[in-house]
Amino acid sequence: MKRIAAICLALGAALLLSGCEGNMFSSHRDMEHLRPIQTIGLDRTEGGVILSVSSGIGPDGGAPLVMKTSAAGIEPAISRLQDYSPEDELFYAHVRYILIGETMADQGVMPLLDWAERSPAMRMDTVMLAVKGNAYAAVTGASGAKTDITERLASLEREELVRGLHVYTLREAASSLLERGSALCMAVEQRPSEGTVYTEEEVTDAVIPAGYAVLQNGALAAYLTEEETLGAALLEKGVTGTHIKLDGCVLELFGASASASGVWEEGRLSGIRIDCTLQAGVLERKEGGAEDVERLQSALSAAVESALSSAVSLSQRLGCDYLDLRGAVMKTAPTGAADADGDWETMFPSLPVTVKAAGEIQRSYDLSN
Amino acid sequence: MKDSTVTRPQFAAAIFAALLSPLMRVLPRTSVLMAGRGAWLCAVPSFLILLVLTALMNLLRRQLRPGEGTANLILRYFGPVLGRLVLLVYGAWFLFYAGFILRGGAERLAATVYQQSNTDPFLLVMLALCMLAALGTLRATARTAVILRAILLLALALVSLFAVSNVTWKNLVPVDLSDAPGILLGAWPIFTVGGAAALFSFLSGYVEPTEKPAKWVVLPLAIFSVVACLLCMEAVGTFGAALTAHLSYPFFTMIRDVSLFGLAQRIEAVVIALWVFADFVLCTLLLRCAHEALRTVCGYPKSENLPLFSPRRGRWLLWLEAPAVWACGHFIAASSQQFSAWSQTRIPLLMNLFVFAGFPLILLVGRLRKMLI
Numbered sequence: 090m091k092r093i094a095a096i097c098l099a100l101g102a103a104l105l106l107s108g109c110e111g112n113m114f115s116s117h118r119d120m121e122h123l124r125p126i127q128t129i130g131l132d133r134t135e136g137g138v139i140l141s142v143s144s145g146i147g148p149d150g151g152a153p154l155v156m157k158t159s160a161a162g163i164e165p166a167i168s169r170l171q172d173y174s175p176e177d178e179l180f181y182a183h184v185r186y187i188l189i190g191e192t193m194a195d196q197g198v199m200p201l202l203d204w205a206e207r208s209p210a211m212r213m214d215t216v217m218l219a220v221k222g223n224a225y226a227a228v229t230g231a232s233g234a235k236t237d238i239t240e241r242l243a244s245l246e247r248e249e250l251v252r253g254l255h256v257y258t259l260r261e262a263a264s265s266l267l268e269r270g271s272a273l274c275m276a277v278e279q280r281p282s283e284g285t286v287y288t289e290e291e292v293t294d295a296v297i298p299a300g301y302a303v304l305q306n307g308a309l310a311a312y313l314t315e316e317e318t319l320g321a322a323l324l325e326k327g328v329t330g331t332h333i334k335l336d337g338c339v340l341e342l343f344g345a346s347a348s349a350s351g352v353w354e355e356g357r358l359s360g361i362r363i364d365c366t367l368q369a370g371v372l373e374r375k376e377g378g379a380e381d382v383e384r385l386q387s388a389l390s391a392a393v394e395s396a397l398s399s400a401v402s403l404s405q406r407l408g409c410d411y412l413d414l415r416g417a418v419m420k421t422a423p424t425g426a427a428d429a430d431g432d433w434e435t436m437f438p439s440l441p442v443t444v445k446a447a448g449e450i451q452r453s454y455d456l457s458n
Numbered sequence: 459m460k461d462s463t464v465t466r467p468q469f470a471a472a473i474f475a476a477l478l479s480p481l482m483r484v485l486p487r488t489s490v491l492m493a494g495r496g497a498w499l500c501a502v503p504s505f506l507i508l509l510v511l512t513a514l515m516n517l518l519r520r521q522l523r524p525g526e527g528t529a530n531l532i533l534r535y536f537g538p539v540l541g542r543l544v545l546l547v548y549g550a551w552f553l554f555y556a557g558f559i560l561r562g563g564a565e566r567l568a569a570t571v572y573q574q575s576n577t578d579p580f581l582l583v584m585l586a587l588c589m590l591a592a593l594g595t596l597r598a599t600a601r602t603a604v605i606l607r608a609i610l611l612l613a614l615a616l617v618s619l620f621a622v623s624n625v626t627w628k629n630l631v632p633v634d635l636s637d638a639p640g641i642l643l644g645a646w647p648i649f650t651v652g653g654a655a656a657l658f659s660f661l662s663g664y665v666e667p668t669e670k671p672a673k674w675v676v677l678p679l680a681i682f683s684v685v686a687c688l689l690c691m692e693a694v695g696t697f698g699a700a701l702t703a704h705l706s707y708p709f710f711t712m713i714r715d716v717s718l719f720g721l722a723q724r725i726e727a728v729v730i731a732l733w734v735f736a737d738f739v740l741c742t743l744l745l746r747c748a749h750e751a752l753r754t755v756c757g758y759p760k761s762e763n764l765p766l767f768s769p770r771r772g773r774w775l776l777w778l779e780a781p782a783v784w785a786c787g788h789f790i791a792a793s794s795q796q797f798s799a800w801s802q803t804r805i806p807l808l809m810n811l812f813v814f815a816g817f818p819l820i821l822l823v824g825r826l827r828k829m830l831i
Contacts, residue, residue: 182724
């Protein structure tokens, strides 16, 4: 009798746990009706947000689902988009990219980061990109019948990784903003596609990298120039594969990184020193001229010193330590040093910065030698 | 008559699996709030404090007669009236804490997977399952816990392995002497959770006697400390101290980003669901502890080998425990914010009172009694 009762109970439980439609589990989803969203664009309006989404190319090569709506907040916008797509269930568990439009970045990304952390659907390792302009324009403009924004961003991410620039995630942005009140994220801009000469397929807009953007207290503080981006990248994670044009030659940096330390005099912080070591190879050279390795090395060092100086100088001008110089400097504080950590905000903008780069050309493919 | 004795390894497994539930609730957030990036070192002082507690519990264990648990000892030391009062207070704490644990499990599911859900269905289902286990033998619960501990540890190990690529080592160092006060403070939530193991000495009467009890305590304690260290290290390494302190369940948020070689993602629901096992073991043990306290108050003998639903020999007390636990779980807090307040301050303080003040007091009373009589 006991066994029969146990078997009946087990069968009853099995029926409840089947996952078939209409059972007690509200999170049930039919696989064939799921439409995974891979890219989200967010812009701010006066009354709320503009949410644009793209599903990416389907596994059968089908056209992407690209949608846009506005609502009072992100979740209401998600609900509204779902109303517009009754045949597919929009599924946000595999979002790869979040594009932040200028209007959203100007007013602050902290609400977005809060939402991403709280939403069970979102992942914190989703790549966050700041768009120069409107995010919805980039999402819709870069999508067509055979391509979409996700493909373009995936390609851009691969390229940037090859070039050695770091592509920041929501987690890194949130962590940086909370730790030091500022963060870096990659910036992109929408451009008419210039590269395509002839194709049978429709031509959509390109989304190209545009250096880094600086977020200060959650809001957009500045876009870095190409030179500042190189300096920031060297200090943040180091770069590999970046190209530098010098005196008619094209060099490729590999294994380049910079580190900051404090200059301490009698236990007081009197400056910041940045040391950079870099190796480079010559990719292209001036027509006819033999390479002067020593001249190139000093030009390379000067170029990198300038890049580092400009990145730090912007940081000081903004009063925003987006390079975490404070952390690096405090690591080198001698025992019993004065409390520079507490005075950092006031000291930092006027601290003298010394930059020293030692470039080395390791490879040259000069056929004439 | 069937042998209902629990072996030492089984008992150690049950306690270990049970403690993983509160450990995940308080860590790494509470330690990070106090110790910052040095939270991963908090497990060291907490290990030392728990070793002292182990030595104290060993002194108490030596006073036990064969088949006795702490409840019998309290009755002997404090006398029939005061002893019964102390046992009622401990019994009430067990039931209250069981309700808190069930509510905590429900809040965890509502915060991470079933967002904005009502917590009552989770609470009721878990309570029903724990009641079924509590009505059975402790041996069955402990044998189940051996398997559950292995599953939970395997899940922890795999998640830690796959999450290590997201760790930024810069978030963990440098840690210097100026961080020491914070690290010592940050040990508080860890040894509070670990100290809860002492409460299960109420079940000592069901555990086989051993000549080397320390062997079954020190190793699990060391593993417990390593797990605590690892939890803090990975969460702080991944999110940084400031972000970790903002997250409700940093470990489960971290799992959202885990990818198994790019073949599988979004495994967090499975891992979160596994922690229901830890809640199940802890709540079952607490129900049994409460039963031991109340049974001793009423003077009922042990009732291990009775049929499952038999109310004889004080088993009806277990049926009274269920509504009390449900009421505690349901009414403890009207919102998750109120529940967090309980979780962060009041519950740890009460736990410290019952463990780090209560057990030394029992020992002291016993010593004084011996001196006087």
